Amino acid sequence: MQAVGIVLAVLFVAALVLMHRRDRHALRTERGKLFDACHALFDCQRITQESVAWPVLAGTYGGFDVHIAPLVDDIVFRKVPSLWLLVTVKRALPIAGAVDMLARAQNTEFYSPADGLPVRVATPHEWPRQMTIKADRPAADLPLAALDPHVRTFFADPRAKEMLVTRQGVRIVYQAQAAERSEYLVLRRAVFRDARLPAALVGSLLDQAVQVCAAVMKGDVHGHA
Template structure:
């Protein structure tokens, strides 16, 4: 009788293990579809994925090296999690400083370097409200005038979260998806069903970042907005 119970327990654990592996394979495959509609945008691309994590895309767009990484933000209390898209265009820019523009800061933006930048820059009056600007040097040494039209355009979208400009290129953070509210409230789990990135969205973010790079390259990097 005891041996029968042991056998049943072993079988039960084996079934659980099989179900767990099946669910992980399904989750990995589902998340890997995130960029399916976007591959044609790139001259070349490489998709990497660790275990069941969201995939990361690296490639070449319009002659620029780019990196696109999804980030799950579920650290906000009583806040439905977001799937942020971190879009980076790598290009050497003629500026020695770093400036970060962050919308609606909650002090939970683990993906942002803002906390590590020592200088708080006053937000130009014509820029969108609820914006925190941090830098590693005074405003007079930053390309605020060059960035002016790009900041106004990007942050006019309520899903826009962050623009970071450094000597190594431009990074933009944008809310790609919100988690299912009911599932999160009941299960406390971030579920992003059928998460896919439209090619039009990815192209728009990349084009904006590329244009920021181009204008910084040719503009007055010390101008004020």
């Protein structure tokens, strides 16, 4: 009788292991489809995916080196998690330092460099009120005039979260999707069903980042190091 119990226990554990592997494989496959609609946007691309993590894309878009990384934000316990998209256009820019524009700051934006920037810059009157601007130098040394139309356009979208401009290029953060509310409230799991990035969205975000680069390159007296 004891031997039968041992056999049943082993079979039960084996079944659990198989189910776990099956679920992880299904999760990896599902998340791996994130960029499926976007391949034609890029001159070349490389997608990497570690285990069941979300895939990350590095490639060339319109002659620019770009990097697109999804990031799950589930830090705030009572807030439905977000799947943020970190879209970076790498380009050496003639800007003296770094400036970060963050919408609706909650002091939980672990992906943002804002806390490490020492200068709080007053928000220009025409820009969204719920914006925090941090930099590593005074406003007079920043290309705010060149950024103005792009900031207003980008942050007019309520899903726009952040724009970071540095010597190395431009990064924008955008909410790709919110987690399933019912599943999070009941099970506290961040589930993003059928997460696929539309090519039109990704192209628009890349274009906006490229346009910011172009504006800083053209610049004004405050856009140069």
